[in-house]
Structures are given as structure tokens and as C-alpha cells.
Amino acid sequence: MKADKLFIVLTVFSIMAVHLPSASASDCSEKVVKRIKKLHKTAMEDYDQMEFASARKTLQDAIAIARREGCDESIAYANVLVDLGIVYITDTDNPDETRGRMMFRKALSVNACAEITKALRTPKLQKILDEERKKSGVKCKAGGSTVKDPDPDKPPVKVNKPDETSDVDNGPEPQKIEHSVPDETMGGKKLVLKCRAPKAGVSKVAIYYRKPGQSDYTAAVMQNTSGFTWKVEIPAADISGAVFQYYIAAISNGGKAIMAHGNSGAPNIISITKPKGGSGPEDEDPLGKKDPKKDNNTFTAPTSTHSKFMLKIGGRYGAGYLSTSMCSYYHTPSNGGATDCDSGVHVAQAGFGAGELGAEAGFHYFISKSFSLGVDVKFGVVNYSGVDDDSNPATSGVSGSWYGFSGLGKALYYPLTDSAFMPYLGGVLGGGQMWHSWEVDQTNGVTDIFGHGFVMVGASIGFLVGSPRVAFYLNIDGILILPEQTTFHVDFSAGLALRF
Numbered sequence: 001m002k003a004d005k006l007f008i009v010l011t012v013f014s015i016m017a018v019h020l021p022s023a024s025a026s027d028c029s030e031k032v033v034k035r036i037k038k039l040h041k042t043a044m045e046d047y048d049q050m051e052f053a054s055a056r057k058t059l060q061d062a063i064a065i066a067r068r069e070g071c072d073e074s075i076a077y078a079n080v081l082v083d084l085g086i087v088y089i090t091d092t093d094n095p096d097e098t099r100g101r102m103m104f105r106k107a108l109s110v111n112a113c114a115e116i117t118k119a120l121r122t123p124k125l126q127k128i129l130d131e132e133r134k135k136s137g138v139k140c141k142a143g144g145s146t147v148k149d150p151d152p153d154k155p156p157v158k159v160n161k162p163d164e165t166s167d168v169d170n171g172p173e174p175q176k177i178e179h180s181v182p183d184e185t186m187g188g189k190k191l192v193l194k195c196r197a198p199k200a201g202v203s204k205v206a207i208y209y210r211k212p213g214q215s216d217y218t219a220a221v222m223q224n225t226s227g228f229t230w231k232v233e234i235p236a237a238d239i240s241g242a243v244f245q246y247y248i249a250a251i252s253n254g255g256k257a258i259m260a261h262g263n264s265g266a267p268n269i270i271s272i273t274k275p276k277g278g279s280g281p282e283d284e285d286p287l288g289k290k291d292p293k294k295d296n297n298t299f300t301a302p303t304s305t306h307s308k309f310m311l312k313i314g315g316r317y318g319a320g321y322l323s324t325s326m327c328s329y330y331h332t333p334s335n336g337g338a339t340d341c342d343s344g345v346h347v348a349q350a351g352f353g354a355g356e357l358g359a360e361a362g363f364h365y366f367i368s369k370s371f372s373l374g375v376d377v378k379f380g381v382v383n384y385s386g387v388d389d390d391s392n393p394a395t396s397g398v399s400g401s402w403y404g405f406s407g408l409g410k411a412l413y414y415p416l417t418d419s420a421f422m423p424y425l426g427g428v429l430g431g432g433q434m435w436h437s438w439e440v441d442q443t444n445g446v447t448d449i450f451g452h453g454f455v456m457v458g459a460s461i462g463f464l465v466g467s468p469r470v471a472f473y474l475n476i477d478g479i480l481i482l483p484e485q486t487t488f489h490v491d492f493s494a495g496l497a498l499r500f
Contacts, residue, residue, distance in 0.1 A: 028071035052091040059084040064266040081107035104132040113140035169227030177261040184271040191234040209246035215418040244270040307499035312362035314495015318355035320436040328448040345440045353436040356380025369417040382435040406432025422464040452481040
């Protein structure tokens, strides 16, 4: 009896295993393959223009679509993997042969006959591909590719999807977000997106999309138009470039996303086409190539994906270390300056003395997203005081303020470039004269100033917090000042940074 029951159970599971759907190449439609090939073409055009980061990102988007739509066993998918491997290996800024080899292995696991196109083939790349083919143990069978893309002449499998074009929704409540991703949209025109989402436990539905030239997502709340249908209009100004990336999330009453269609790492992607017969930004060639329809021989360089310049304006204050060898600037027998000090007033006990209080302005140029070169100009005032006592040269009655000025060249590195918080660190080299105040007569409460210069060398650390255009900055400079009255100075500054 037990054996009969076991036989029945195993039979049921066998039938289920045979009839359960799987994400195989048969689920991949020709429509999706065309999108993958279009993104692939766009990426390699960027690659031809040495825009490695853009090419890599577009190829990764194509891979995400292929995996989500069941096209990860197609020739188009394998070809994208091969070219992504090439981008990794040949990137002049950040070459990564390890990842390149990994992409080659993945491509060969899909298509043992995967090859590098003639236009991109080099002895080095071909050698690496051959090595990975040998390690993988795969062989290309006679007759060419081991896989095929969907047959365009074969009618696609019909899938029942909600009618998102209707303004009336009388359908049952869905259990998840139902949404059809459009293949393409026209640049420079508003984009209307709809979805169906459940209402149980959902306070709102929002779409998160990337504006042109930005890596962060912008949120827009969708409106419930009828039943379980939600709708949003994306402004025309935000529809430009090669692709539009977005995902949809249902938010609970507690403010948490409880379900989504797409995500930040693998967003939905819509190809953007140029307006027919139109003019404006969408008619411009994003790759900077010549338009054969226009009678000119000009060449426009590719548009940069990051701000090139930064202007800093802020306040500053610092302190410097004074040793007992340092001499008071005014309170000397000859009142001739610190360099003439033999028996003048020295620092009694070494320590940090108050520095200048003032302002700074900086101008920096970004060589890349991660590196900048610039100059920070510092201006400040330090006070000193004295009492009238002719019998004591240390209390000569001199009092007032003294002004310092310095210019510091900086080379800075930013390890995080695509976030609201951008820390940085780097080196400092410059010059000028800086002043510090110190008490030279405790009995009479007399303070004097100590001049330091004229060479300044050190390091800088800090961070930017805000948007890619406007941010608050906090900066700390550690500076060695020499040779006149050599000291170590720590300078704190904060203010606004404007990027353009």
C-alpha cells in the first residue's frame, strides 16, 4: 500500500516537472531580442568614441533585460557578454581583465561558438577568448552556433496581459504590480505610463526614474485613475538620450516598498527615438558624430556626463603649533621682526596658538568624476594686544590686527562619485604668509603675533553633501609652513560648493 502511494506521488511530481514553465529561450520573443540588439548597437557606438563607462552601463542594461525576459540563452545575449568582456579588458581608465574573462566564460556557456567580431578582434583578445574556451571545455560543433534567436516568422506565444490603454478598470484586484514596458518612446515628448496594482496594504504607488545625465533616481507619485489602475506623466524635458530607465514600487502605510516592478539595479528600459522632422536637443548626435544630412564638416565632441568645474565659497579658522624657539613678531628689542629676534620674547610653553579667522574661495577642475585639480585662496585676520609700559619691551603698547593671505594648489580624489555624500582626500602645495596669536606676557595679558611662511605643503580631507550641482562642503587642511618660524597648521573651512 505504501509502495502504491509512493508511486502515485512520484508520478504526480514527474507530470508537474514536465509541464511546469521554465525561463528558457522559448520564452524569449523577437521583440525583446530587437531591444537587446538596439542597446548593444548603442553601447558599441559609445565604445567607438572611447566612452567606456557609458558603453559598459548600456551593455549591463541589455543583460538585465535578457535575463528578465528569458532571453539569456540567445545568440544576442551571448554577443552582449562577449563585447562587455572586451569593454572590461580594453578600458583605458580602469582595465579589468578578470571581469573580462568572466564575461567570456559566461558567453561560451551560452554559445560555444561565440566569437569576437572582426572589427574588434586583436591578438590579445583572441588569445584570452581561446584560453577561456579551452578552460571551459566547450567545443563549437560543425554548422555554427549552438543556439538560435527566436524565429521572427513564428507567431509569439500569446500572453494574457491587463488592458492598460483603457481608462476604465473593472478587473479583479491583482496580486502584484502588472505593467507592460513600452518598447520605445519619442524623445522630447511627455511619457504616460500605467500599471495595475493592489490596494490592500498599499498607501501609494510611485515610479522612480533617472533624469538625463543623472545616476540617482527621481520619485514621482502615480495617480489612481480607476479601479486598480495607476497612471503618471513624465515631463518631456526628462525624456532624452538613448534610453529611459525606471521602476515602479507599491508603498505601504508604513512607508516601505512591499512590491515592485523592476528595481534600481535592474530597471525597466525604454528605447528613446528622435522626433520625426523635429529639431532641438533630440536632433543632436549624442555621440558627437557628423550629421550626413547637414552640409558641414564640423565635429562635436561627446557631451560630458559629469560637471567639469566647481566653485567653493566659505569661511575658515585654524590653529598652529608654536615651539619655544619661536619669537614674538613685534615684541623684540629692535622691533625689527621675528628674523631679528635674539633676546626678544619667545614662547614660554609650546602649544597651539589661535590662527586667522577669515574666508576662502576655491576653483577646481574635474579631470574625471573621481579626480580634480584646483586652487583654494585663503584670507584671514588675527588680533594682538599690548599695554603701555616703556620699561618692558614686551609691553610696548602695540595692538591691533594683522592680515594673512595664502594660495594652496590641491589634487583631490573622490572615492564615491554617484551619491549625495562625496568624501575626498588629496595633497596640498602652495605658499603665502600665515599668522598666529600667542600670549607673551601673562602678568599684563599681552598677546602678540607670530608670522610663518612662505612655503606650505600638506594634505586635505573633507566631503561634499547635497545635489550634483549645489552642495555643502567641510574641509580640513593639515599644512607644514616653512622656513620662517616653521610650524604645523590645521585649517578648518566650510561653505557652499557650486558645480557646473
